[in-house]
Amino acid sequence: MTTSLNQTYDYIIVGAGSAGCVLATRLTEASDCQVLLLEAGHPDIHPDVRDPTKWVTLFPGDLDWGYMTTPMKGCNDRVDHVPRAKMLGGCHSHNANAWVRGHRSDFDSWAYAGCYGWGWQDVEPIFKRIEDWQGPASEHRGTGGPIHVEPAKDPNPIAVALVEAGPSVGLPIAKDYNGLDMEGTTLFDMTVKNGQRFSVADGYLRPALSRKNLTVITGAHTHRLLLDGSNCVGVEFDNNGVAQAARTSGDVILSSGVIGSPTILMHSGIGPAEELEALGI
Numbered sequence: 001m002t003t004s005l006n007q008t009y010d011y012i013i014v015g016a017g018s019a020g021c022v023l024a025t026r027l028t029e030a031s032d033c034q035v036l037l038l039e040a041g042h043p044d045i046h047p048d049v050r051d052p053t054k055w056v057t058l059f060p061g062d063l064d065w066g067y068m069t070t071p072m073k074g075c076n077d078r079v080d081h082v083p084r085a086k087m088l089g090g091c092h093s094h095n096a097n098a099w100v101r102g103h104r105s106d107f108d109s110w111a112y113a114g115c116y117g118w119g120w121q122d123v124e125p126i127f128k129r130i131e132d133w134q135g136p137a138s139e140h141r142g143t144g145g146p147i148h149v150e151p152a153k154d155p156n157p158i159a160v161a162l163v164e165a166g167p168s169v170g171l172p173i174a175k176d177y178n179g180l181d182m183e184g185t186t187l188f189d190m191t192v193k194n195g196q197r198f199s200v201a202d203g204y205l206r207p208a209l210s211r212k213n214l215t216v217i218t219g220a221h222t223h224r225l226l227l228d229g230s231n232c233v234g235v236e237f238d239n240n241g242v243a244q245a246a247r248t249s250g251d252v253i254l255s256s257g258v259i260g261s262p263t264i265l266m267h268s269g270i271g272p273a274e275e276l277e278a279l280g281i
């Protein structure tokens with residue numbers, strides 16, 4: 001982690017969450033590719049982040065953005081917290097650690113709707129490449145990949161009873177919901193190793209941190225994109241209270257999450273014109 005900036009980068013990645021950690025690691029495999037990864041939050045070293053049973057204690061708090069909903073009519077106007085992690089690893093540093101690839105038919109329906117390259121037969125080899133599966137060997141599971149995945153260990157007896165009760169109400173027991181047998185009741189596979197959370201930051205980013213072509217800055221809150229006409233040439237960010245700018249000769253990649261990425265775009269004047277005008281942007 002360093003705060004000295006190059007004059008320019010090939011890529012600036014905003015947000016070191018699930019997506020940002022993978023992108024930064026894969027892009028810096030090419031040693032001549034200079035990458036700056038900016039993360040608004042803290043490192044992910046808090047003991048309650050490492051302990052996978054403590055995830056619900058992590059929000060709201062310092063490691064979370066503290067987003068709240070507007071009053072929700074369908075919930076008697078209740079206002080609720082929307083958890084979004086603010087630290088290295090993003091939401092994979094405070095999520096439930098369940099490893100769920102998604103149902104084959106979801107991917108196939110995307111491909112059918114025109115999203116070519118995202119059908120099950122396209123993504124399954126990539127899931128396998130990601131995984132270091134510790135359960136029973138299967139041609140549908142990957143081993144040796146960066147993300148440690150293991151079957152649930154020492155499950156609560158209530159969970160086991162719930163799974164076993166499935167067939168009594170017509171739900172089969174899914175033998176491998178991340179493999180071929182995706183429907184039914186089951187226990188989650190977990191991204192937990194030796195009783196500790198094993199996040200995308202652990203599997204991808206940490207092994208790449210010693211690369212000379214990767215700069216990671218935490219406490220770096222990006223406010224907006226620097227635009228030259230319609231070209232994005234960099235970002236403005238706040239580095240632990242100090243305003244800074246970083247420039248790219250290539251691309252800025254927004255991987256700031258489902259709320260963070262559109263916020264940065266809108267602060268940069270990119271978004272629904274009426275809403276932006278009303279806010280004086």
Ligand SMILES: Cc1cc2nc3c(=O)[nH]c(=O)nc-3n(C[C@H](O)[C@H](O)[C@H](O)COP(=O)(O)OP(=O)(O)OC[C@H]3O[C@@H](n4cnc5c(N)ncnc54)[C@H](O)[C@@H]3O)c2cc1C
Nearest residue numbers: 015017018019040086090091095096097098222256257260
């Ligand atoms: C409580 C909870 C439980 C979940 N449980 C599971 C689960 O068990 N299994 C599962 O598969 N999925 C789970 N998910 C979903 C999963 O964790 C997310 O879908 C995934 O992590 C999102 O990845 P992302 O890269 O899109 O965003 P994030 O991981 O949210 O990363 C965005 C990063 O960008 C940073 N950022 C945002 N704005 C800025 C800015 N302006 N400047 C700089 N940095 C910024 C954030 O701090 C964050 O680190 C859960 C999510 C939550 C919230």
